[in-house]
Amino acid sequence: MDLSRIEHTFQDGLLGRSQDILRQLRGNARESAETMFAVYRNAYWSRLAEALGNDFPALKALMGDQAFDRMARAYIARHPSQHPSIRWAGRNLPAFLAAEAPYRDEPWFTDMARFDWGLAFAFDAAAAPAAGLANLAGVPPEFWGSIRLRFHPTLDAFPVSTPVDEARPRLLENAAIALDRQARCARAIMVWRVEHDVRFRAIDPLEHAALEAMQAGATFGAMCELVARQAGLDAAPARAAQILQGWLEWGAVAIVEHDELGSAA
């Protein structure tokens, strides 16, 4: 058996796909090759499950240790890590929970996994200075409609149907806390980082739609029209301005751009 075949067969043994590798292995004077190979096999599954527990602490608290471990092993079997850093092993976990029975029937799981992952992403994503309200002060009123935003590179925003933003801090403090698992809501969560501090904020669906539009490159003027369609013409200007001001105050925006005198727009 050549080296490549040895490695593939060894890995198949770790993944539980075949036991053929045992014929190539020796144990020691006290233990069989099978027992000693099990050290590797057990370490593989427990190491990945532990790493997922570290990256999804609130999901683990929500599910309980045993249920989380069972889920983690099912996930690892479906999505083996393909990244040099174990830190990225869980990147497909929210989608896995959303798609796979029985987890897909409990929206809390997918929402909490998405929230945990957003926080982990923001923790060490690329740094950038944040723009502030002062960046708006210099925009002449006639050019406000042309404002475009480049958001902070750590920003992640996603819809949830359960109040995981309220439950997460309580769960991390006490995993045994009683949650109303029937609770549902319509909101989105923004996660980003200011300096080294990861922040999050729940936003309503209208603000999330405005955020998605401006993340896709829409101008503030276009965002105002979007807000007007949902909130009404009278309320739109104040609501749109409030949304924009919030993002800037929170440090979720990196760069404010706008047309200037003589520009094509």
Place this chain on the structure above:
Amino acid sequence: MTPRAVSSLGFGLGLRPQHYPVILDGAPELAGAIDWFEILSENYLVDGGRPLAMLMAIRARYPVVMHGVSLSIGSTDPLDMDYLARLKGLAARVEPAIISDHLCWTGVAGINMHDLLPLPLTEEALAHVAARIDRVQAFLGREIALENASTYVTFTQDSVPEWEFLRELHRRTGCRLLLDINNVHVSAFNHDFRATDYVDAIPREAVAYIHLAGHEHNGTYIIDTHDRPVVEDVWQLYAHAVRRFGPVATMIERDDRIPPLADLVRELAQARSLAASALSRPAEVA
């Protein structure tokens, strides 16, 4: 920056996030107690945030060694050039005294098992690993050091002991060795050979630095857990190694159940004291 002479590094610790604040506070009891830190490279192959900021603040005060777990030098998958490029980028920022990884493979078919898996000790594996070390060293523009991993199985087709395999890798490629004394002890017990035979076969000039760590003894085999203090047998093997290799950079590695930094500093002081004692009595070489 020219890498520092390895023997001048002294006594170091693995850098762990739990210890960032106390290290950066510059507590008086740390003064002179820790000469350098080893980082787990993969933890800092990120784009930004607290880990990189802490690392650079600590790097401003201490020499740093980069220690990786995903080079997968023994894998028959292609070398991961994206990973190597990021590693080289981190090295450009950190200016490490040494870049190390393990004699192992971590996966094939695009999968990373995140474990240090054993290689058959054959001429085929030796040629394969040596060729990859050459490519990695050429890409990084410097020597790397490879660590002997603890192993739990051997292969029926093994043709040489691990120490000969390492010695030959060093001869063919010029790579250095990160000699993990605990891992020698663990593998010696697991595979029924004498740990001192291993240490005595390693060329003096090959050793870049030494790891010390704790393990879990299960009676019939030992698991390399890095979650507890160094045991007496490993201290004795370390003293034997110091008598053989002379003053060599040494560090304590703790990866789980991380104690307060002061506990590790006490353990490091024990290493420092033991090394001084061993060097003062070279005649006791076994």
